[in-house]
Amino acid sequence: xxxxxxxxxxxxxxxxxxxxxxxxxxxxxxxxxxxxxxxxxxxxxxxxxxxxxxxxxxxxxxxxxxxxxxxxxxxxxxxxxxxxxxxxxxxxxxxxxxxxxxxxxxxxxxxxxxxxxxxxxxxxxxxxxxxxxxxxxxxxxxxxxxxxxxxxxxxxxxxxxxxxxxxxxxxxxxxxxxxxxxxxxxxxxxxxxxxxxxxxxxxxxxxxxxxxxxxxxxxxxxxxxxxxxxxxxxxxxxxxxxxxxxxxxxxxxxxxxxxxxxxxxxxxxxxxxxxxxxxxxxxxxxxxxxxxxxxxxxxxxxxxxxxxxxxxxxxxxxxxxxxxxxxxxxxxxxxxxxxxxxxxxxxxxxxxxxxxxxxxxxxxxxxxxxxxxxxxxxxxxxxxxxxxxxxxxxxxxxxxxxxxxxxxxxxxxxxxxxxxxxxxxxxxxxxxxxxxxxxxxxxxxxxxxxxxxxxxxxxxxx
Numbered sequence: 001x002x003x004x005x006x007x008x009x010x011x012x013x014x015x016x017x018x019x020x021x022x023x024x025x026x027x028x029x030x031x032x033x034x035x036x037x038x039x040x041x042x043x044x045x046x047x048x049x050x051x052x053x054x055x056x057x058x059x060x061x062x063x064x065x066x067x068x069x070x071x072x073x074x075x076x077x078x079x080x081x082x083x084x085x086x087x088x089x090x091x092x093x094x095x096x097x098x099x100x101x102x103x104x105x106x107x108x109x110x111x112x113x114x115x116x117x118x119x120x121x122x123x124x125x126x127x128x129x130x131x132x133x134x135x136x137x138x139x140x141x142x143x144x145x146x147x148x149x150x151x152x153x154x155x156x157x158x159x160x161x162x163x164x165x166x167x168x169x170x171x172x173x174x175x176x177x178x179x180x181x182x183x184x185x186x187x188x189x190x191x192x193x194x195x196x197x198x199x200x201x202x203x204x205x206x207x208x209x210x211x212x213x214x215x216x217x218x219x220x221x222x223x224x225x226x227x228x229x230x231x232x233x234x235x236x237x238x239x240x241x242x243x244x245x246x247x248x249x250x251x252x253x254x255x256x257x258x259x260x261x262x263x264x265x266x267x268x269x270x271x272x273x274x275x276x277x278x279x280x281x282x283x284x285x286x287x288x289x290x291x292x293x294x295x296x297x298x299x300x301x302x303x304x305x306x307x308x309x310x311x312x313x314x315x316x317x318x319x320x321x322x323x324x325x326x327x328x329x330x331x332x333x334x335x336x337x338x339x340x341x342x343x344x345x346x347x348x349x350x351x352x353x354x355x356x357x358x359x360x361x362x363x364x365x366x367x368x369x370x371x372x373x374x375x376x377x378x379x380x381x382x383x384x385x386x387x388x389x390x391x392x393x394x395x396x397x398x399x400x401x402x403x404x405x406x407x408x409x410x411x412x413x414x415x416x417x418x419x420x421x422x423x424x425x426x427x428x429x430x431x432x433x434x435x436x437x438x439x440x441x442x443x444x445x446x447x448x449x450x451x452x453x454x455x456x457x458x459x460x461x462x
Contacts, residue, residue, distance in 0.1 A: 026433075027445040028166040037173035040418050041260075041448060041455035045151060045178060047411035054079040054126035054150070056117045056141055058091040060228055061155055062132030065182070066091050068391045068401045069130075071098040075405060079124040081110040081117045084226070117141060121148040128408065130182075131155060134231040139164035142179055143171045151178040153404060156246045157425035162445060165422040169447045172418045180404070180414050181421030183250040185329065187399040189385070191251040192378030194333060194340045198255040199460050202349065202376070203335030206256050210332035211248030212318040214302075214325065218281045221292055233278075237295040240272050241432035242303040242319040246424040248329040249317050250416070255333045255340075256313065259423055260455045263311045265444040270431035272300025277322035305431045317427060345369060380461050415458060419447045 033039070051074065055066050058080055070077050077095055080088050088109050095104050108124055110116035121129070121144060129145040131138060131154040139159035145152040158181040159165045172179045185191060198206060220229030235243060258264050275297045282292040302320040309315075318330065331342030338349035338360055346365040352358045354371050364372060384399045391398025407414050423444065430442040448455070 024443070026162050026429075027443065028162055029170065029445075029449075031446075031449055033173070033449050034170075037170060038176060039448070039451045040169075040172050040176075040178075041451055042413050043176070043178065043417070044411050044413045045176070045408065048127050048408045049074060051075045051405055051408055052078045052127040053130065054081070054120060054124055054128070055091075055130045055132070056081045056120070057131060057133035057137075057155075058082050058087050059084075059132070059226075061182075062130060063087070063091040063094065064391065064397060065130050065132065065153075065401055067094040067098055068388075068398050069405065070095040070104055072402065072405050074409060075103075077104045077107050078126050079108040079110065079120050081120045083111060083114060083116075085109075085111045118144065121145060121150070126150050128153065128404075132182075135160050135235065136231075139168055142168055146171045146175045146177040146179060149175070149177070151180075151408065153178075153180050153182055154421075155182050157181070157244070157428060158421040159425060161429050162426060165426060165447065166445070169418055169422060178414055179418045179421070180416050181246065181425065182400065183246050183416060183421070183424070184393060184396045184400045185247045186250050186254060186416065187380075187396040187403070188251075188394060189373075189377070189381050189396075190331065190342055190345050191396075192381045193373065193376050194251070194331070195255055195458070196378045196460055197340060197376050198333065198335075199457075200376070202338065203333065203340060204337030204350075206333055206335045207313055208334040209252035209256055209313075209315040210317075210330040211245070211252045211315060212320075212328055212330040213244050213247045214318060214320045214323075214328045214330075216324055216327075217321040218278065221278075221282065221285075224291070233292065233295070236278055236299045236321070237297045238299075239432055240275070240299045240303075240435050241428055241430075242270060242305045242317055243299065243428050244319055244321070245305070245317050245427040245431075246421075248331065249315070249424050249427060250420070251331060252315055252333060253420070253424060254458055256309070256315075257457050258309060259420055259448065259452045260457050261453065263309045263313065264446070264448075264452050265423055265426075266308050266310045267441045267443050268305055268307050268427065268430050268434060269439050269441050270303060270305040270434035271439050272303045272435050275300050277301045281322075300435070303431060303435070305427060305434070307427070347372060378460065413456075417455075419452065419455075422447045 082088050110120040129150045129152050131141045138154050142152045142154045223229030278297040301322040305317045307315040328343040333340050346363040348360045350360045353364045356364050356368050388395040388398025434442045
């Protein structure tokens with residue numbers, strides 16, 4: 001028996017070594033952190049009393065970040081960059097509407113070609129940069145902003161391939177500058193309440209989550225020369241996977257405390273449906289020779305990916321911006337004592353909830369939820385809801401920007417670190433590989449180089 005156990009051990013360790021030797025090269029960097037780099041998991045930058053902010057891209061998203069930040073105390077908008085001059089003029093007008101007199105006096109304007117942002121960084125030297133451009137520019141702009149000495153806040157996804165994500169991590173660690181992905185959904189009322197309930201153990205040990213971005217956006221194809229549809233439509237035609245995972249996944253990952261302490265993502269499998277909706281929409285709405293009818297749409301209408309964590313827990317992540325159906329992010333977390341679910345918001349707990357239900361076979365929902373909101377609303381939501389309620393997306397955008405400024409001014413760690421932004425965004429390229437391989441499992445890179453085990457849980461801020 002001893003010989004058998006020894007042979008079994010040798011066989012298992014040999015297989016493990018072989019598995020390591022054939023790990024996909026796209027997973028990236030060496031497991032050893034270069035001497036010049038320092039881990040950023042719980043990083044708190046030196047306090048910035050007056051936050052000097054620059055903005056790259058002020059179209060659909062960046063303009064709202066600009067407007068809300070400009071109204072916050074001890075902030076200064078120092079530069080705005082966009083290809084289009086009219087967008088800059090419009091958004092600077094927004095600043096004038098909300099700012100106290102005497103602030104934001106000398107806002108530098110950069111426009112006219114695609115490299116003006118580089119000039120802006122070198123000439124203005126802002127403390128922070130907000131990036132809200134097309135996806136392909138996120139990584140190069142974030143990296144250069146950090147190289148020029150700025151903390152960087154970049155719209156979702158943080159990058160579109162694994163190599164770029166490693167470059168972002170390495171630059172952040174070397175420059176000791178924050179690079180946070182602007183995942184605003186983490187600051188929604190229900191998401192904050194669910195986080196609070198999970199931290200208090202209301203649903204017990206969490207075993208499973210469900211996340212989604214299901215949002216019919218075919219109408220964006222009308223944005224042919226400017227706007228989101230002008231560039232995003234090409235992603236749908238060329239890529240087949242789960243292209244926009246983080247709005248649903250970010251909150252669920254934080255409920256489950258993944259990448260912080262006890263567990264993290266391990267692997268992913270992914271499957272897409274056939275591609276039908278975009279081509280049929282183009283055929284119906286545009287003439288035969290139109291550029292949208294010249295595209296060969298590769299991306300499946302709906303993608304379903306399953307993530308397995310190192311402890312064996314699971315997350316289903318779905319993405320669909322094509323099918324005719326109501327909006328949902330699923331936002332579900334299943335624990336040993338109950339379930340929290342979204343769209344519509346509803347809760348079921350073993351033994352019943354707050355004398356409203358008798359057992360887990362009935363949902364607390366609708367007006368019944370008010371009792372649970374009063375008990376479990378996140379302190380952050382209670383403190384900032386009135387300030388942020390008009391900022392967009394039900395106030396989540398404003399709470400996010402407020403917290404960024406607050407953490408920078410007080411020298412606190414951010415609510416989302418650079419590794420989380422990369423981990424959540426990695427679902428897109430990994431899903432593309434899995435789909436192309438018939439659903440073959442894809443291992444997640446460990447952007448923390450094993451330091452996630454030492455990273456603090458996200459705290460419930462009082």
